[in-house]
Amino acid sequence: MSLFITSLNSGSNGNCYYIGNDTEAVLIDAGISCRETEKRMRLLGISMKKVRAIFISHEHTDHTRGLAGLSEKYVLPVYITSHTSQKCSIPVKPGLACGFAAPAPVTIGGLTVTAFPKHHDAVDPHSFIITGNGVTVGVFTDIGAPCERVIKYFGQCHAAFLEANYDEDLLENGRYPQFLKNRIRGGSGHLSNRQALEIFTAHRPPFMTHLLLSHLSKDNNDPQMVQQLFDEQSGGIQIIVASRYEQTAVYTIKMQREAGVRQPEPVKIILPDHPMQLTLF
DSSP, X not given: OEEEEEEEXXXXXXXXXXXXXXXXXXXXXXXXXXXXXXHHHHHHTOOGGGEEEEEOOOSOGGGTTTHHHHHHHHTOOEEOOHHHHHHOSSOOOTTTEEOOOTTSOEEETTEEEEEEXXXXXXXXXXXXXXXXXXXEEEEEOSOSSOOHHHHHHXXXXXXXXXXXXXXXXXXXXXXXXXXXXXXXXXXXXXXXXXXXXXXXXXXOOTTOOEEEEEOOOSSSOOHHHHHHHHHTXXXXXXXXXXXXXXXXXXXXXXXXXXXXXOOOOOOOOOOOOOOOOOOOO
């Protein structure tokens, strides 16, 4: 009973995450080109023929750049909210756009995808958990603050892609203008290494096996530093830093059946409406 996951790319230059079982898969975001997505999947020995749908977290181009090409070539439905679709500069071919309403689950074959709103500088941003074969995988990136929803859903995950965007000292002393520094760390931007570590150490469930640290800033973070920081607190969980330049390996996530380990229960959360926000560059 397993799911298979990989980061095809993770960073401000493009984000795309693959989660699948033996017969079908979904992509969370499509921020690299169709050609590059195909190339990286071939290198990993996984096929686009298994991909059944694309889910879009928000409209920023590092999450949508390859959307039109992938969707049209493989006739893939795109699950995107109406507000995000209206704001998105990458058009989805008529007939392929599908809405979703968090937290109502969407079933894609043997996979169930549940969305929930998050704090980010976008018009209608969402994160996702994907469940299948008794395994739950979360994609928690572009998160401005570790809100109650993030914490509760993180606690259901056997594996997670968790944003660790910036080191606070590197951001403060770096080259970015002050207004951009404030937007990144202001609660609607991104998670710092410290915030991500606090989520991981305080809220990881006993059945979690893999953590893929994602969306690292090129200018305001250091992959080796992040790896060491989380390795020291891993508690036996495999820590992987997802690259902004290449795909990770494919990881097999299995349901844990250890004695005394309780499997996650679904969490029902009442979600508020979201006002329009400014775009974060």
